[in-house]
Amino acid sequence: MGVAPLILALLSAGLVALGVSPAAAETPQCVSTGPTGQVIIIDCEDGGGGGDGGDGDEGAGGGSGPQCDLGSVAGLGKPDASRWCEGVNACWANIPSSVYPDPEDWPEGQPDPEAVYIYKECQDPSGNIVVSEWTWHIPDGPSLEELARQAYGMLAPSDFSLAFSPPGQAVIFIDTWWWAAGADGEIVGTAALGVRAVGEPSHLEVDPGDGSGAMTCPFVTSESDACAHTYERASDESGYPSRARIVYDVHYEQNGNVLEFPGLPDSLESPWTETAVPVVESQAVVVR
Structure with a gap:
């Protein structure tokens, strides 16, 4: 497989870390910064997945009247990414992640044998990234809302x-x-x-x-x-x-x-x- 087809294949996965600067991306609204400073190319299908986020609250912040603006993260991640509120901060994560560190690099203290590492990002009301981290997630496990219940x-x-x-x-x-x-x-x-x-x-x-x-x-x-x-x-x-x-x-x-x-x-x-x-x-x- 040539380089160009390989890049296209990776991009279609929804989230790829590339060693390029934001200026190099043709669609800057689809670029974010990962936890170690790398550029994250976000899936921008259908014009970036924008909108008012009316039905984008697929994650732990379910229900009506969230305390944050989920529209600010509606275009981030894959179309089925989880999006939720943590206080006034809007958060998102691809679950499962499209790419993540090698399991050998995961930290100790894995909460469950099936748990995997996912990338999570949160923005404050001004659009500033206040959380950019990898964290544990148990596949097919309960959502944060279910855990809260x-x-x-x-x-x-x-x-x-x-x-x-x-x-x-x-x-x-x-x-x-x-x-x-x-x-x-x-x-x-x-x-x-x-x-x-x-x-x-x-x-x-x-x-x-x-x-x-x-x-x-x-x-x-x-x-x-x-x-x-x-x-x-x-x-x-x-x-x-x-x-x-x-x-x-x-x-x-x-x-x-x-x-x-x-x-x-x-x-x-x-x-x-x-x-x-x-x-x-x-x-x-x-x-x-």
Whole structure:
């Protein structure tokens, strides 16, 4: 095979590293810089694959309303390249890559026997390349969004007991305070490839059990007047069936980088924790 046919054959693969300068390419919009400074010739079929990227979000950033401009990477890579958002950065990768380092040059720590090395690139909103690296990918494995969903399923809300004051029993027309005794703060669910779901306590929902309905309170774990309710009627001997739960705000990360998946849950509610609250009409002394 001659040199020219060989180059054409390699170009048709979708991604070829050539030792030429960008000025040497006839279609500069199809040129990018690889992780070691080499020129990367990108498949420019159909005029570079441009457009608004409306259906180009084929990667981990699936769903509507991505936080980045995927149109900025719509013409990069092969037509079926994966494209996704990492925060405000638009990323793409050919999976599998058209060319990649010899397996003997791959770094140690291969996460799976079937994992291969792929080239990944991310651009900020100004079009600057902020990530240009080779990273691991498991062929036919779950997408980043699927991994994030798995990580969400691994989130375990903190156990706690619903405490109140005055201790033992409440008194009508006197504030009763509530808090989540023993509750922990941040919770984390993990999946493969460094994907994590992180839950941060947002607030408490407390239902005093007297028919007044649930109220929203700050997330408090020790005695405080931040979450208070005033009973207006005494209870029977069994007390009011009060209950509470923690509501978490959830976000997703991969190796410390924020991932945006509009289709995934952004909150998590713990199971209800219940406690009976006897309420009396009067008491000589109220001690908190």
